[in-house]
Amino acid sequence: MSNIIIIGAGQAGSSAAFKLRALGYEGSITLIGEEAYAPYQRPPLSKAYLLGELETDRLLLKPKASYEDNNIRLILGATVKSMDPAKQVVCVGDETLNYDELILTTGSSPIALPTSMGGSLQRVYSIRTLADIDAMAPEFVEGHKVLIVGGGYIGLEAAAVSAKKGLDVTVVEMADRILQRVAAPETSDYFRQLHQSHGVTIHEGVGLNRLIGEGSVHGAELSNGETLDVDFVLVGIGIRPNITLAEDVGIKIENGIETDAFGRTSHPHIWAAGDCASFPFNDKRIRLESVPNAIGQAEAIAGNIMGAQTEYVAKPWFWSDQFDIKLQIAGLNTGFDRVVVRSNAQPQSISHWYYAGETLLAVDAMNAPREFMIGRRLIENGKSPDPVLIANPETDLKSLM
Incomplete structure (x- = not known):
């Protein structure tokens, strides 16, 4: 045994x-x-x-x-x-x-903020474990000011929850745009508009110089010279x-x-x-x-x-929930050179199809589960439909299978 x-x-x-x-x-x-x-x-x-x-x-x-x-x-x-x-x-x-x-x-x-930037101050939280969430839960009081450092999916999910609970939310992203590392500008634009429509303030191309406080954080100094008053900070930088x-x-x-x-x-x-x-x-x-x-x-x-000797073949897919939007991602977009946008009749339902030349790499589907499922099957089966057909809302995607 x-x-x-x-x-x-x-x-x-x-x-x-x-x-x-x-x-x-x-x-x-x-x-x-x-x-x-x-x-x-x-x-x-x-x-x-x-x-x-x-x-x-x-x-x-x-x-x-x-x-x-x-x-x-x-x-x-x-x-x-x-x-x-x-x-x-x-x-x-x-x-x-x-x-x-x-x-x-x-x-x-989670990657922590360095102590030199105030990362060891009280009321500065990471988002990773159950204990992390339980520790920060009392902070979510209507009207509290929260600074979220990092505009990736974790940071934006936390921003959405904070806004839904009535907090004053500010997101700072050092890169030129939110989601820059993982998504096309079209997807960044979609989620920027979504968050701003719910009252979230987003600073892009702006870094955090340091958090301000003695013992406990009460402010933040940004790279553009602006100083913010904050009640607590959430760090989502990877x-x-x-x-x-x-x-x-x-x-x-x-x-x-x-x-x-x-x-x-x-x-x-x-x-x-x-x-x-x-x-x-x-x-x-x-x-x-x-x-x-x-x-x-x-x-x-x-x-x-157990003796199978079977190679693992990854079929990448991911998801993110923000406000009333479910983002579903199929494939990996690394190396894309264009994005095809497919609109839907339903409000806020849209999908972004990533191509490298004529090869379909990935799909971002916002409140578009059918597009996600079909895109995922196409990618897994190595099929790359004509981008013109994808962009045409009259195209029956199922026929492309």
Whole structure:
């Protein structure tokens, strides 16, 4: 009977554990997590949970009893001190655990503001864990002034929740436009107008010089010379993969923990999945920060541990909820050289189709689920419809399949 240890009790870790059981694995499974909670969903944290529309129990990926029912040992609120690939052991708390196969699903951590910029002041928050959200929840009082540093999806989701709760919201984005790293100007324009229509102030091409306060933040100095009064600050300037455990034992690192197409790291008995892992994709190496990828990678690894020897083929898709808009993204837009806009009869329903030459790369669909589903299928099947047909609202997209 073999032993499998999974380090990281998030979406990927939980998915790997239950998939192993579903595939008939009968050995021991130990799932180790730093947080005190059983594995839970992260996307609702900056949306429904922060709005108070979702109870903690409903965040859980599985009822806690499910782990016991499936003979999956949970070690929670624990930090792995070290691991030794040569001896195939992991040290956590006072225990030394042996493994035959080890899966790293260590996730990622938010990039913090430097202390020199006021990052260590009280009432400055990151948006990543359940504890983060619980700590900031009392700040969401109507009329409070919140500064959100970073105009990516996490920052904009937090801005939407803040505005819906009646706060005075300001977003600062150092790049020339919000969403610049992840979306075309057309998508940035759409969400800028959406937020401004709900009273959110957006500063683009403006950085944060420093936060002002002694002990607790009360202001912010921007790079354009403006000074803002603030009650609290939310920082959403990106995340970094948690690679320290792997790096410390010499596992190869490249934009995260490097894996092959099967999910195996440079050590033959150690695997990696989720936010922390990079993998081959279309003749390059990528790392995807998404729930579907965490599940897909983890389940592929479970299959390969059981002998499947199946390469993981990513099918990237993402989503974001802001106000009454659901953004759904299919594909990866890296390398696009034009965007085709397809309008819809329904208000605020529109889609942006990314092309590199004649090749369809990705679709941003705003309140346009049909366009998302068809675009996703086209991309996954390697089909690239004529952009003229996509732009024509009279075209029946289904006919392009």
